[in-house]
Structure formats: structure tokens, C-alpha cells
Amino acid sequence: MNAVSILVQDLLMTWGAVTAVLMALVIYGNTLSAREDGQLYLSKEEQVMMGTEQRILANKMHHLAQVITVLAVLSGVLLGLSVAAWAWIGLFAS
Numbered sequence: 895m896n897a898v899s900i901l902v903q904d905l906l907m908t909w910g911a912v913t914a915v916l917m918a919l920v921i922y923g924n925t926l927s928a929r930e931d932g933q934l935y936l937s938k939e940e941q942v943m944m945g946t947e948q949r950i951l952a953n954k955m956h957h958l959a960q961v962i963t964v965l966a967v968l969s970g971v972l973l974g975l976s977v978a979a980w981a982w983i984g985l986f987a988s
Contacts, residue, residue, distance in 0.1 A: 916965040
């Protein structure tokens, strides 16, 4: 096995790991969003108790969305690099 094919193997394994984490976070984000209510009608007492909980949940979801975006871009880049390295092997294999 030459160095380029090992590189492709390593890239694909890294892509698989990143994509698995990405899918787990997307599923986690969907479970969080299922808990969030679109509109809440709260009395003054409920606003103190539940309003804080909803703000914390919204902050978690916002942070999670940023992490998911970064992982999605990284997954795409790794897949693109894997395809490019695989094509390089195909073009220049002797």
C-alpha cells in the first residue's frame, strides 16, 4: 500500500468519525427542539420559573447549531479531500 492510499483510508476514517458525531448532535438537537415550545403564555410566577428554563434551552440550541454547522463543513471538506485523493490515485497509478 502506498502513502496516498493510506492517506485516503485515514481521511475516510476521519470523515466517518466526524459524520457520526455530526449525526449524533443532529439527533440530540432534534430532541431538544421537541422540548421547546414555540409560544408560551406564562403568568408572572411562571415566567420566573419556566422563562429561565426556556432561555437556557434556547442558548443550548443556538450553541449546538453553531457546532453542527462547523462539523457539517468539516465533514464536507474531509469528504472532498478523500474524493480528490482517490481521484489522484486513479489518475497517476502506474
